Amino acid sequence: MALHNRVSADLLKQRLAEENFRRVTISFYQYAKIADPQLFRDELYTGLFDLGVFGRIYVAHEGINAQISVPEHNVDAFRQFLYTYDFLNGIRLNIAVDDDGKSFYVLKIKVREKIVADGIDDPNFDITHRGQYLDAPAFNELSADPDTVIVDMRNHYEFEVGHFDRAMEVPSDTFREQLPMAVDMLQDQKDKNIIMYCTGGIRCEKASAYFLHNGFKNVYHLEGGIIEYSNKAKELGLPNKFKGKNFVFDDRLGERIGDEIISHCHQCGEPCDDHTNCKNEGCHLLFIQCEKCAAKYQGTCSDDCQSVLNLPEEEQKKLRQGIDKGNMVFNKSRQRLRPRLGED
Structure with missing residues (x-):
């Protein structure tokens, strides 16, 4: 068995759409000392693949960080498998609040230097001495x-x-x-x-x-x-002190916690809290866009990106070659969208 996916994204998404059972989005993490992250990663992949689990998991010497989608009929079996590892036995599983079951379409487990990139290089830092x-x-x-x-x-x-x-x-x-x-x-x-x-x-x-x-x-x-x-x-039955939407790092891009909409469309300024990625693959900027602007700009973040989107695919590919998009996220503190294709 190959310990990674070899099927195209389009086919995987089609298979997900055709599933006739419900999925549950779950997240969990644990700081722990893992002696051989690669061995643990491979064991984990085999066990979760057999259970039909999708998602994104990072493994490192310092522990595990996971956001996954589990077939509802396999949740108990998943929990039992996870608990076979001593450092994960009894771990809290966070169940998604606003879940359509379509958060992931493939299983990816990667070995990283850290499960959360923190920039800390002080050897005296101790994660176990926490608040x-x-x-x-x-x-x-x-x-x-x-x-x-x-x-x-x-x-x-x-x-x-x-x-x-x-x-x-x-x-x-x-x-x-x-x-x-x-x-x-x-x-x-x-x-x-x-x-x-x-x-x-x-x-x-x-x-x-x-x-x-x-x-x-x-x-x-x-x-x-x-x-x-x-x-x-x-x-x-406690008062909910969280206002608005909780951003999540999967295909949902958010789950409703509070009823309030506290942000605005980055293009027209109307109340909106729906994140999307620019449909121009050479940009793929993450930004907030309302339904009207999504229709007006065809899901892109600017006139320039809309123009690129309507070019033949071969021309789009040529424009994308050699582009370093970097961290493509709209930052409201900069008060503008970042440079696009065709801009200096």
Whole structure:
């Protein structure tokens, strides 16, 4: 058996559309010492492939980070398989809040240097010396204190469409940039209670350890992140303090948590919180676009990209050759879309 996919994306998407069963989107992570990440990766791939699991998983010496889609009839078997590993036995599984079952169409498991790219090269940094967990009731209680500092440890485009009441944005493109930036921003608030949160818990857990490493004292992080908070708030009948949509890194690009729409279309300015990628494959910019602008620009982010989209495919391919798109995300702090094909 090949331990990687060999089928075209188009065919895989067609097979997903033809499935006659429901899928459940699940995320989980665990910081742990994995002696042989490649061996663990191959064992994991074999077991999950047999269960029909799709998704994206990163494995490193420091642990595992997974976002997956599991056939509903195999969820129990998946859980049993996962729990055969001692360091994953009993691990919390975050179940997606707003799930259409179409979050992934292929299984990809990659060995990385770290499961979260953090830029930390200090050998004295200890991920196990982390902040205190807060569950949903404790988060609501502590965050109600006006002296508590609430820090969003996600990227700027995630914060833009949804965040907790009174949350502080650390306006960065990557977690690597964000860690030192957040420490600098809060230097004068070291004695306050600081709560960190992120999508599923993995980034804020590492951030809480980084803050303690940098001399902060009263550091907390939301257990299970926004996903677990939302599920528990519904289950326990708690007030939901999250406003808007939770950005997710799969084909859904977001799940509805709060009813509010707190962001705007990047093209016309109308209220909207639907992310999309520019349909011009030479651009593929991630940005917010309303239905009217999607129709007007054919799903592209600009007149230039729309013009490219309507060229013959061979001409589009020629224009794409040698282009380094970099981190193609619309950044509202720059107040413009990044350069496109055909621009200087």
